[in-house]
Amino acid sequence: MFCPRCGTRVADDAASCSLCGNVFRPGEEGQGSGPGLRSVAPIVEPVTHAGFWRRFFGLAIDVIVTYFPIATVRVLLGLPASGSFDPLQPAAWWAALGEVGIDWLYAALLISSPWRATLGQAVMDLHVTDLNGDRISFVRASIRYVAQLLNLFTLGFGLLMQVFSPRRQALHDLVSGTVVVRSRHADRAVAAPVMRLVP
Numbered sequence: 001m002f003c004p005r006c007g008t009r010v011a012d013d014a015a016s017c018s019l020c021g022n023v024f025r026p027g028e029e030g031q032g033s034g035p036g037l038r039s040v041a042p043i044v045e046p047v048t049h050a051g052f053w054r055r056f057f058g059l060a061i062d063v064i065v066t067y068f069p070i071a072t073v074r075v076l077l078g079l080p081a082s083g084s085f086d087p088l089q090p091a092a093w094w095a096a097l098g099e100v101g102i103d104w105l106y107a108a109l110l111i112s113s114p115w116r117a118t119l120g121q122a123v124m125d126l127h128v129t130d131l132n133g134d135r136i137s138f139v140r141a142s143i144r145y146v147a148q149l150l151n152l153f154t155l156g157f158g159l160l161m162q163v164f165s166p167r168r169q170a171l172h173d174l175v176s177g178t179v180v181v182r183s184r185h186a187d188r189a190v191a192a193p194v195m196r197l198v199p
Helices: 052-076 090-111 119-123 138-147 149-153 157-164 171-176
Strands: 023-025 029-031 037-040 043-045 126-130 178-182 195-197
Touching (some): 052 126, 052 157, 119 126, 149 171, 157 171
Antiparallel strands (some): 023 043
16 A cells, blocks of 8 residues: 555555654545455554754753753762863763763663653653654663764764654664654554455
8 A cells, every 4th residue: 555645655554654654544445455355544643753943952951851960970979060071080981981871771761661752852742652653662762872873973964864854863763763753743542554354
């Protein structure tokens, strides 16, 4: 069958379009593809993908939220609450390791939870799903976190990719197979198209 929105060919039992992200649900009957079969024509359930600025402000909130535990770790190690990295100080290496650990657990645990979002993303009405709109696992959320390093290696171009991507995916979203969507538009339960025998 073909997506009624963008025309991309998708499997008959697909829950969503692999290109534009539209979600299908049972609706009006249409002619099936095989003899004696009648398919339920998919009705598009619009999915609103997160824009650049909404994601940016969500990230800014997350930076503020994680600053306090990170600053606490730095102070406990005898360092200033904030400052540049000094490779000659052993405490700076431990602080950097603690910062990465806090950031990773904060992002991976919350995104893989039923919330599907960090606190900043939740405030901005966003959540992270896989390409079928399902909650991602802790492992995939961890891969997504590590893949954000690619944005540094590409001098930020990986983040700008979401402006041009059809599903507003940044480079780390493409690598991990995730999308960031507006939760108020994407949390309704929808069903995949089905086939049934015509008597």
